[in-house]
Amino acid sequence: xxxxxxxxxxxxxxxxxxxxxxxxxxxxxxxxxxxxxxxxxxxxxxxxxxxxxxxxxxxxxxxxxxxxxxxxxxxxxxxxxxxxxxxxxxxxxxxxxxxxxxxxxxxxxxxxxxxxxxxxxxxxxxxxxxxxxxxxxxxxxxxxxxxxxxxxxxxxxxxxxxxxxxxxxxxxxxxxxxxxxxxxxxxxxxxxxxxxxxxxxxxxxxxxx
Amino acid sequence: xxxxxxxxxxxxxxxxxxxxxxxxxxxxxxxxxxxxxxxxxxxxxxxxxxxxxxxxxxxxxxxxxxxxxxxxxxxxxxxxxxxxxxxxxxxxxxxxxxxxxxxxxxxxxxxxxxxxxxxxxxxxxxxxxxxxxxxxxxxxxxxxxxxxxxxxxxxxxxxxxxxxxxxxxxxxxxxxxxxxxxxxxxxxxxxxxxxxxxxxxxxxxxxxx
Numbered sequence: 156x157x158x159x160x161x162x163x164x165x166x167x168x169x170x171x172x173x174x175x176x177x178x179x180x181x182x183x184x185x186x187x188x189x190x191x192x193x194x195x196x197x198x199x200x201x202x203x204x205x206x207x208x209x210x211x212x213x214x215x216x217x218x219x220x221x222x223x224x225x226x227x228x229x230x231x232x233x234x235x236x237x238x239x240x241x242x243x244x245x246x247x248x249x250x251x252x253x254x255x256x257x258x259x260x261x262x263x264x265x266x267x268x269x270x271x272x273x274x275x276x277x278x279x280x281x282x283x284x285x286x287x288x289x290x291x292x293x294x295x296x297x298x299x300x301x302x303x304x305x306x307x308x309x310x311x312x313x314x315x316x317x318x319x320x321x322x323x324x325x326x327x328x329x330x331x332x333x334x335x336x337x338x339x340x341x342x343x344x345x346x347x348x349x350x351x352x353x354x355x356x357x358x359x360x361x362x363x364x
Numbered sequence: 365x366x367x368x369x370x371x372x373x374x375x376x377x378x379x380x381x382x383x384x385x386x387x388x389x390x391x392x393x394x395x396x397x398x399x400x401x402x403x404x405x406x407x408x409x410x411x412x413x414x415x416x417x418x419x420x421x422x423x424x425x426x427x428x429x430x431x432x433x434x435x436x437x438x439x440x441x442x443x444x445x446x447x448x449x450x451x452x453x454x455x456x457x458x459x460x461x462x463x464x465x466x467x468x469x470x471x472x473x474x475x476x477x478x479x480x481x482x483x484x485x486x487x488x489x490x491x492x493x494x495x496x497x498x499x500x501x502x503x504x505x506x507x508x509x510x511x512x513x514x515x516x517x518x519x520x521x522x523x524x525x526x527x528x529x530x531x532x533x534x535x536x537x538x539x540x541x542x543x544x545x546x547x548x549x550x551x552x553x554x555x556x557x558x559x560x561x562x563x564x565x566x567x568x569x570x571x572x573x
Binding site: 176179180181182200201202204206211213215242243244245246247250251260261265266267268296298299303304305324325327338339340341342343345346347348349350351352353354355356357358359360361 | 385388389390391409410411412413414415420422424448451452453454455456459460469470474475476477505507508512513514516532533534536547548549550551552553554555556557558559560561562563564565566568569570
């Protein structure tokens, strides 16, 4: 494996109290795992935060996936938040199973020429070129895993590309459009939230009624 | 209450096998409830599908909310998917508790001048002007409600505004920008996924390695 051991210098650590914000707006994520030296990677459209402190996230991982076998064996997974430049990568790793190559031959990182760096605590592969990353421990919840394919995880390390996520906030601007997140509509079509607006309080008419 | 009983004529039923697509891309939703004639409404940034068939969704509802009291009492809730024109409405109902007015005085629909129609099966209030709607039964999962504030629900009826969601797909275009969904970044700032792109399969280099 050609992984880097250190956190790449251009990335910024994300305070754990802000980690859930990385997926607050519903982006598609990449789920990566490693078991006995064999890495895997898939796309997951279905995830959401469930808590800010401690940072906890729910993610849906189908029973048919090789990723799920690896998670069940290791109790860990990493989430990388891909960006516009990675739409093809995200679609591809969501279409192709890593099981065929499990334990022999090239893994999905190698097959598709993807770079990775290794998370410092849990030594999970994080995908280069993404805009947010989290290394996570799975909270054992056998029933929800079985009944809803839903895994609750706790984030123990988080990083971002500070050009698009800094001080606990996403900043989607015209000058960083290539780094905006992907939101899966279905069939490989992604929506990209380039436009933003600030909600304001409506006047309370209660006193008039 | 000034609710309509029938489904508004300009809305389209969504096949239940496509209902989860309404929230596939991570929009903020409005959660509405009714108990003994008293309605309530809140915003929830955290939801995700967990299954297409049957259509099941997970949504996070904090213990402090009046909505949660109503859900626990009735076992039902409705989800409305708000659009760009409703950013202020969405921010406002997420900031203000309905508990103060519970059982007496105007509810949040009345206080903020919001129209509603009544879902045909469970008789829940659905918010006018939204772009997607689902009436849902809560699946009793006491542990995940307690430990993660996470409610798993099954969708039993779904509708969309066909100008932006038809044949099971969102279609975000320049001519329907006002109807695009809201994705909460934090502090009342919403991202809006107006731009879309189609992911394509990357070449598999596995054979070359």
